[in-house]
Amino acid sequence: MDKCCCNAKSRLIYPCSGATNTGEIADQISRKLAKEGYGNMTCLASVGAHISGFEESAKGAADKNITIDECSDACAKKILEHIRVTPTKSHALTEMGAEKGKTPSTEEIISKTSNKIKKDLPLKAEQENNTEGDKNSGCSCCSC
Numbered sequence: 001m002d003k004c005c006c007n008a009k010s011r012l013i014y015p016c017s018g019a020t021n022t023g024e025i026a027d028q029i030s031r032k033l034a035k036e037g038y039g040n041m042t043c044l045a046s047v048g049a050h051i052s053g054f055e056e057s058a059k060g061a062a063d064k065n066i067t068i069d070e071c072s073d074a075c076a077k078k079i080l081e082h083i084r085v086t087p088t089k090s091h092a093l094t095e096m097g098a099e100k101g102k103t104p105s106t107e108e109i110i111s112k113t114s115n116k117i118k119k120d121l122p123l124k125a126e127q128e129n130n131t132e133g134d135k136n137s138g139c140s141c142c143s144c
Contacts, residue, residue, distance in 0.1 A: 011039035011064040011121070012057060014047070014076045014087075022070035022093045024105045029093075029114045030068050038121050039066060048079045055083055064088040068117065071100060089120050 015030035017023045034041040046054035058065055058080060067076035067087045071094040080087050094100060096113055103109060 010062055011066060011088075012042045012062040013039040013066045013068065014042060014044045014058075014080065016044060016067070016069045016071075016074075016076040018070040018075070020070060020100050021103055021105055022098045022100050025098060025103065025110060025113065026068045026070045026093055028105060028110045029117065032110060032114050033117065033121070037123050038118060039064070044076050044079055047083065050083075058083060058085045066121065067091065069093065070098075091117050091120075 013030045013033055015023075015026040017027040030041045033039060042057065043054060047058055065080055065085055065087045067074070067080060067090045069076045069090065069092045072092050074090065074092055077087050077090045093103075093113060096116055097103075098109070098113065
């Protein structure tokens with residue numbers, strides 16, 4: 001596949017779900033933001049594996065790429081940069097107060113941290129230049 005089959009622009013959210021408590025929190029925050037309409041969560045591993053539809057979505061189908069990393073290693077950000085995509089916004093949970101191995105993955109922590117991230121993201125419906133296609137497109141899986 002040379003191009004993503006999705007014709008519309010969207011905001012894609014890439015969590016580094018890691019193997020720690022902060023990875024779990026990053027994943028849950030991404031799911032919460034997607035559910036609330038702040039963007040579409042997509043598969044970071046597929047970008048890292050160079051699956052063409054996922055790469056093409058990051059490179060051009062999405063008008064905004066947001067990374068939510070569990071720590072300052074910034075794996076999600078670096079995976080996008082590896083394919084020559086600079087994330088529109090990058091967030092590292094350990095730079096937002098979360099501690100690896102210590103911060104519990106609770107609804108309170110997820111809500112508090114997602115609220116900090118939301119300050120940088122207008123609701124998807126409020127985005128400029130997002131008038132083409134279906135509001136749920138850009139999912140990278142060609143089921144849009």
